[in-house]
Amino acid sequence: MKEFIRVVKDFLPILPAVLFQPPKDADKKSLGRLFQETAARYEKRTAIIFEGRELSWGQFNELANQYAHLLKKHGVKRGDSVALMMENRIEMLACIVAVAKVGAACGLINTSLTGRPLVHCVTTTESKKCIIGEELIDSIVDVKSELGLADKDFLWVKDHGKKTCPEWACDLAAEIDSMPISNPPETVEITAGEKALYVFTSGTTGLPKAAVILHRRFLSAAEPYSRVAFRAKPEDRLYICLPLYHFTGLGPGVGACFYSGASIFLRRKFSASKFWPEVQEYKTNLFVYVGELCRYLAAQPVCEAEKNNPLETMVGNGLRPDVWGAFRDRFKVGRISEMYGSSEGNAVFINLLNKDRTIGTTSAKVMLVKYDIDADEMVRSPKGKLIAVKKGEAGLLLTKIDDRYQFDGYKDKSATASKVLRDVVKRGDSWFNTGDLVRQIDVGFALGLGHYQFVDRVGDTFRWRSENVSTNEVGEILNGSDQVDMANVYGVEIPGIEGKAGMAAMTLNEGVSFDPVSFSTYVCSQLAAFARPVFVRIQGQAETTVTFKLFKGNLRKEAYDINQIEDAIYILKPGSSVYELLDEEFYQKIVDGKSGY
Known part of the structure; x- marks a missing residue:
């Protein structure tokens, strides 16, 4: 009975968010509009802290607006694509918002890319401009002639001022202060079905693929992760050290703050030794993670700063079972909302009931089907049908594509088609092939919601x-x-x-x-x-x-x-x-x- 009461109490406050319906493609809702409405609501509250610099929501919105007006001055218009290559910092987030506010799509480039993969990412999105941070200018210099852009299509953003803007680029720092701070008028007209971002796969094999992130998709991450996973409030503060070209840091992380008004403590890069001292100094009670980052923290020697720390909730993916206990027992984190999803996937799982060692549950329709490891293919019946596994067995995860859980795919149409299975259960249906092996597990009383555990990538x-x-x-x-x-x-x-x-x-x-x-x-x-x-x-x-x-x-x-x-x-x-x-x-x-x- 105690477990029943605990689970019900845990579930009821988030029921409206669980029933969240993504906006329709024609709705005038977007990343930029969400940001500026939150900024207006919490104008004087802290929005972001980075390397000793602090901006209120009002100041942050004004900076994003200046970049938006500057982009328009340089010819960026609704429907264009703009590549962005910059390390985590305030200007990077301001540029992402600015591109969204003018109705263009922002291609988020992995900051470690050089050579052919870098050229591929800029050109495959048909970027009209390339915003480049001072700190990464050398990567662009090496491939500049292969990007198909004119000299003044490169927009340079100052960092520490150790380098000067090259002659062939436009120095945005020299123009930014003269730009208006008002919201661009087109922001409120942008619809949920327009492209907001291109997020690239890691490219561990082959060249990275550009996953299309519509405004609808970003909003579908921002609200549920804010309300269901983080349960974020304006007085909360989120520690972000994941690269923001990666959707875990940007969607569930930044998106949750854009929705709730919680502030962001942003780090350029992760540091295991500085993590707990910074959590204490900046009173961050929320944390967005990937699993191996958590393993590094668990492997650190015990330090004073980790004791009685303010961290209450962490949301992320890939937390390994052997590390889970360290965050529960050693670091005393009360809520671990492990999630499962991908930049391009159509459905997500969230551990909304705070169960141990699970990716949680989903409201999407799913199938776990038998997979032949040796043949590297799905097993079919004599009639050609896929075969569902028994509960507890690992199977290939398929998620049904429907009006609520749409699959927006990649920029490359052939790559998109390769991830879709048709006529699986009945003629005309479509399912997204996650490429992951997952099993359904028993987590005790869970209001009848099926819970799952990640097993491996197919091929692993x-x-x-x-x-x-x-x-x-x-x-x-x-x-x-x-x-x-x-x-x-x-x-x-x-x-x-x-x-x-x-x-x-x-x-x-x-x-x-x-x-x-x-x-x-x-x-x-x-x-x-x-x-x-x-x-x-x-x-x-x-x-x-x-x-x-x-x-x-x-x-x-x-x-x-x-x-x-x-x-x-x-x-x-x-x-x-x-x-x-x-x-x-x-x-x-x-x-x-x-x-x-």
């Missing part, structure tokens, strides 16, 4: 010894070893052997030397024989994206080739229970198909 699960192995689950267990800081698990081929053998590229905790005997004891006690990595690679540093996703592509290619790799590689030989260094003799046996596996 492999088959060994006739068993499916989840790289995510094995990685979580290896991370529990007192030697391991981070484990990146993937499958590699062994000549003459069906399936793929597990391999873990691991970084060790600071000051720790790898002890294969104690590690072997841990692995054998925690993992079934088929799930134990056959190979272990000891890395000095893990290779991750700027959003802390682990790269696996190069690791898979290099596999266990001791002639290519300088890192130490250990192997669990057939019949052995102790890892030992892989030497040239046994490596040659593997290559020759005589390893005995």
Whole structure:
């Protein structure tokens, strides 16, 4: 009965937000309008704090308006696309809002991109202008001639003033103060069905794809995440250190503040050592995260600033089960609203009832269907129908596309078509293929709402010894070893052997030397024989994206080739229970198909 009362009390206040209906495409609602209406409502309250600088909502809106008028002066109009390459700072957010206010779409460029991927991102969105921060000007210089833009199409925004604006670019800092501070008249005319943003996939394989974010989609993140996940209020303050070209930081994070009037503490980049002192100093009680960032925090030594900290609620994705406890027990975070979704996906899951180790629930219609790991394809019945998995089994997640949960896709129409399955349940229906393996789990009393748990990306699960192995689950267990800081698990081929053998590229905790005997004891006690990595690679540093996703592509290619790799590689030989260094003799046996596996 106590659990029933707790869940009901937790659910009732957010019921209106749970029933939230996205705006219709023709509705005059947009990112820019939401921002300026919130700014008018909370004009004198703090909107944003960044590197010692603080702006009220009124001041922030005036700055965004000046950039909007400046963009119009330089020829940007409704329906255009504008590329934006800038690090997290006040001007970056002001430019995003400014582009939205004039009705153009803002292409958010990953700040680490150079060369061909950078050219691809600017040109694929058909950007008419490129706003570039002083801090990243060198990246543009190297590819400027390949972008198809005239010199004055580059709009330069000062940072610390260490560099001067190049002659071929327009210095916005020299013009900004002369611009009007009034709201552009076209902002209130922009509709929910117009393009607001292009958010690029991480591009861990191939070139990044531009996901189309309509104003409707941004608003569909801002209100529910604000009311359901963060439960944000104007007096709250959100700690944001994720890159704002990534939708987790921008949609659920910034969007929640744009909706609620909560203030933003913005950081240029994440720092594990400065996190808790800043949480205390700036009294941030909300936090938007990605999972590996949380792992870095959990791995830090105990510090005074983490004790009695003001952090109450955190919202994000990818929080691993082995780290969840640290935030509950060590850091005393009362509410963890893990979510699941993607920049381009049509549905989201939210842990709205504050259950442990779950991505939560969704009001979208979903299917979990059988997936053949070896063949890398969905399993079909003799009649060609997809087969639903049983409750508790991992299956490929499909989300139904309908009027409420629309799939806006990518700029590339062929990439959009590749993600849609048709005639799945009945003729004429459409489903979004998430590419993720998910299982439904029992979380106790939950008002009848199905709850789910992320298992792995398709391709990150492999088959060994006739068993499916989840790289995510094995990685979580290896991370529990007192030697391991981070484990990146993937499958590699062994000549003459069906399936793929597990391999873990691991970084060790600071000051720790790898002890294969104690590690072997841990692995054998925690993992079934088929799930134990056959190979272990000891890395000095893990290779991750700027959003802390682990790269696996190069690791898979290099596999266990001791002639290519300088890192130490250990192997669990057939019949052995102790890892030992892989030497040239046994490596040659593997290559020759005589390893005995």
